[in-house]
Amino acid sequence: MEEHAQDFLLRDGFLLLGTALIFVLLFRRLGLGATLGFLLSGAVLGPYVLDLIGDPESKLGIAELGITLLLFIVGLELAPPRLWRMRHEIFGLGLLQVALCGMAVTAVIYFFTGFSLQASLALGLPLGLSSTAQVLPMLQSAGRLHTPFGERSFAILLFQDLSIIPLITIIAAMNRNPALPAGPPGWVLALETGAAIAGLILAGRFAIRPLFRLIGNLGEREMFVFAALFTVIASAALMQALGLSTALGAFIAGVMLADSPYRHELEADVEPFRSILLGLFFMSVGMMLDLSAIAERPLFVIAMALALIAVKSTIIFLLGLAFRMEWRSALALGLLLSQGGEFAFVLFAQGANAMLVDGGATSLFSAIVTLSMVTTPFLMMATRRIRERPVSTEEREAPQDDGANALVVGYGRFGQTVAQMLIAADIEVTLIDTDIEMIDVASGFGAKVYFGDGTRIDLLRQAGAAEAELIVFCIDGDQLSEAFLHAVHQAFPRAEIHARVFDRRALLRLKDAPLKSMAREVKESAALLARNALEGLGLSLEEIERAENAYLASDRERLSLQKESGDLRTARDHIITQRTREPRGT
Numbered sequence: 032m033e034e035h036a037q038d039f040l041l042r043d044g045f046l047l048l049g050t051a052l053i054f055v056l057l058f059r060r061l062g063l064g065a066t067l068g069f070l071l072s073g074a075v076l077g078p079y080v081l082d083l084i085g086d087p088e089s090k091l092g093i094a095e096l097g098i099t100l101l102l103f104i105v106g107l108e109l110a111p112p113r114l115w116r117m118r119h120e121i122f123g124l125g126l127l128q129v130a131l132c133g134m135a136v137t138a139v140i141y142f143f144t145g146f147s148l149q150a151s152l153a154l155g156l157p158l159g160l161s162s163t164a165q166v167l168p169m170l171q172s173a174g175r176l177h178t179p180f181g182e183r184s185f186a187i188l189l190f191q192d193l194s195i196i197p198l199i200t201i202i203a204a205m206n207r208n209p210a211l212p213a214g215p216p217g218w219v220l221a222l223e224t225g226a227a228i229a230g231l232i233l234a235g236r237f238a239i240r241p242l243f244r245l246i247g248n249l250g251e252r253e254m255f256v257f258a259a260l261f262t263v264i265a266s267a268a269l270m271q272a273l274g275l276s277t278a279l280g281a282f283i284a285g286v287m288l289a290d291s292p293y294r295h296e297l298e299a300d301v302e303p304f305r306s307i308l309l310g311l312f313f314m315s316v317g318m319m320l321d322l323s324a325i326a327e328r329p330l331f332v333i334a335m336a337l338a339l340i341a342v343k344s345t346i347i348f349l350l351g352l353a354f355r356m357e358w359r360s361a362l363a364l365g366l367l368l369s370q371g372g373e374f375a376f377v378l379f380a381q382g383a384n385a386m387l388v389d390g391g392a393t394s395l396f397s398a399i400v401t402l403s404m405v406t407t408p409f410l411m412m413a414t415r416r417i418r419e420r421p422v423s424t425e426e427r428e429a430p431q432d433d434g435a436n437a438l439v440v441g442y443g444r445f446g447q448t449v450a451q452m453l454i455a456a457d458i459e460v461t462l463i464d465t466d467i468e469m470i471d472v473a474s475g476f477g478a479k480v481y482f483g484d485g486t487r488i489d490l491l492r493q494a495g496a497a498e499a500e501l502i503v504f505c506i507d508g509d510q511l512s513e514a515f516l517h518a519v520h521q522a523f524p525r526a527e528i529h530a531r532v533f534d535r536r537a538l539l540r541l542k543d544a545p546l547k548s549m550a551r552e553v554k555e556s557a558a559l560l561a562r563n564a565l566e567g568l569g570l571s572l573e574e575i576e577r578a579e580n581a582y583l584a585s586d587r588e589r590l591s592l593q594k595e596s597g598d599l600r601t602a603r604d605h606i607i608t609q610r611t612r613e614p615r616g617t
């Protein structure tokens with residue numbers, strides 16, 4: 032029996048991974064995104080097409096860990112002070128979105144389908160929620176998660192997670208199933224939630240952080256993976272035991288570790304598991320797509336999916352305008368959050384258990400949710416030209432080959448310094464950036480900055496990179512990859528390539544890239560500040576230079592050893608943490 036189960040596990044794993052690989056690569060190639068590829072591959076393997084994989088519900092239960100890990104990683108990026116700054120968007124914009132969209136969709140179902148008011152509420156309120164598992168990866172891949180637009184999108188999604196509690200309470204209050212035990216009152220659930228959140232905060236401060244400190248001191252890198260997964264699963268399990276959102280628990284655990292020194296290590300350890308499980312989640316959703324229900328009432332499913340998208344996108348667009356968003360950003364927000372979400376499946380099941388809706392309606396509306404999720408990538412692609420701010424050809428020209436010796440990609444605070452030094456040395460420079468507001472401001476100071484995406488080979492060629500002697504990438508964050516830099520070097524072999532990197536981790540990631548040099552963002556300015564501080568303490572120039580040279584030598588050697596091993600934790604003993612001489616004045 033065990034051997035038979037193992038054979039099935041291996042066969043299912045082979046089919047799931049192989050099919051996902053084919054469809055995701057195809058859809059990526061077509062520019063449609065990975066989510067649609069996972070959904071379609073699941074539908075093909077599911078019981079309504081090839082019927083090669085059984086029991087999609089059990090796989091969905093495992094795959095929901097992907098959403099939990101996703102929220103944990105997002106939490107790692109949001110330190111408590113930053114989250115506090117977002118409180119107005121979370122409890123203002125988020126609350127209005129959930130309430131208005133839920134009630135509007137409920138009204139559409141009630142007036143146009145003939146369902147009772149209770150059934151309409153049980154179906155309509157969950158449809159007001161959007162797909163965290165779909166939207167956050169889309170924002171991450173577009174590099175917009177940490178922009179003002181991305182933060183507002185995330186604020187709404189976070190409040191949707193919080194709203195699971197009152198939605199469960201509403202469904203429980205309408206219960207028609209005499210065999211179903213009455214759940215606790217809403218105020219009890221709210222108190223339990225507050226207590227759980229407080230418990231997670233205390234555990235993060237007084238238990239989880241010391242645990243990671245102990246593991247760090249022991250130097251056991253594998254244990255970081257175990258501890259990271261334990262943190263996520265323990266926080267999720269606590270929330271599940273209280274009947275709350277597991278993803279919310281993982282998010283809080285991430286926030287508690289966001290300002291710890293282990294944030295980057297944790298993110299790197301959890302990310303592979305998140306990617307695999309999130310892909311499996313969307314495949315499970317695709318497998319559960321009831322194609323027979325769609326075939327029986329195709330017009331109803333399509334019409335309701337379109338109504339859902341139209342209602343939600345319109346309301347969120349208007350809310351965006353009310354919160355002083357520019358209309359293009361408000362439209363993008365509405366379309367991005369227009370789909371139904373994964374938590375709808377959970378709440379539909381609650382409604383079915385409470386005898387508010389039957390199994391047929393649950394299948395139909397699950398199909399509507401899935402269909403609405405499928406449309407999101409297409410909507411974002413189809414409306415790109417409308418949503419993007421028009422570029423004036425007079426003031427924001429596309430790059431052109433004007434014979435410059437150097438190309439500087441990115442004209443922010445870093446790129447401006449690089450460009451001015453090059454120009455001061457009588458080097459002719461072509462400047463490229465995608466920030467229209469910055470381009471307009473720069474033109475007011477006499478700088479000519481071309482509009483364009485400097486991470487595209489064709490645009491670099493258009494800007495004259497084939498004849499340039501120097502290409503300097505001064506763009507933010509981790510937008511550069513080793514593969515891209517190799518492609519740039521191959522396309523423009525005569526140009527030296529230099530790059531700004533965010534931190535030591537990014538520097539190690541690009542250690543084999545064809546770069547003449549890399550500069551960490553704050554290393555030189557931090558060293559200068561330290562020199563000024565030491566001078567303020569009255570140290571001599573000789574003592575200051577001795578300290579700086581000691582740090583630089585230690586840092587160079589540590590970096591060299593890290594490049595050899597490929598491990599960020601290598602040569603920790605090279606970090607200067609203790610004095611080597613007696614304190615001054617003794």
